Amino acid sequence: MDVFLLHDEVGNRARLSGSGSMKAAVRLSAADDPDLEGDIGVIEALDDPELKRPPMFKVILLNDDYTPMEFVVHILENFFGMNREKATQIMLVVHSEGSAVVGIYPRDIAETKSEQVNAYAQENNHPLVSTVEITD
Ligand code: TYC
Secondary structure (H helix, E strand, O other), X not given: OEEEEEEOOOOOEEEEEEOOOEEEEEEOOOOOOHXXXXXXXXXXXXXXXXXXXXXXXXXXXXXXXXXOHHHHHHHHHHHHOOOHHHHHHHHHHHHHHOEEEEEEEXXXXXXXXXXXXXXXXXXXXXXXXXXXXXXX
């Protein structure tokens, strides 16, 4: 929210407030610039620059009945940078809960990792599947 108080020499006041961009017309005085005295000038409040963080995406690994546990651990070590202990722990979460988030990344990276995992599982004749979902 931006607020401007506009006032003249005899105490008349106007309040200008809002968000987004705002403009107010003002009559210029000799103090602004003698050449412009009496002209109409414009005061403009610009939008705050919006600095939104890019959305992040979860890579989710799904359980199935056939992919060997050791293969899932291998995936978590090699595609998601986990050590053996962490990879084993997360594999067991997927196995018992049905799914688990295995990484959170910007959209392109999440989609590439998920596609690489799915392709690698297929090449090795395992039904393992990962998906991507936007974070809330
Ligand atoms: N449920 C599989 C089994 O019993 C193991 C497994 C774990 C499969 C995690 C997929 O994402 C997965 N062999």
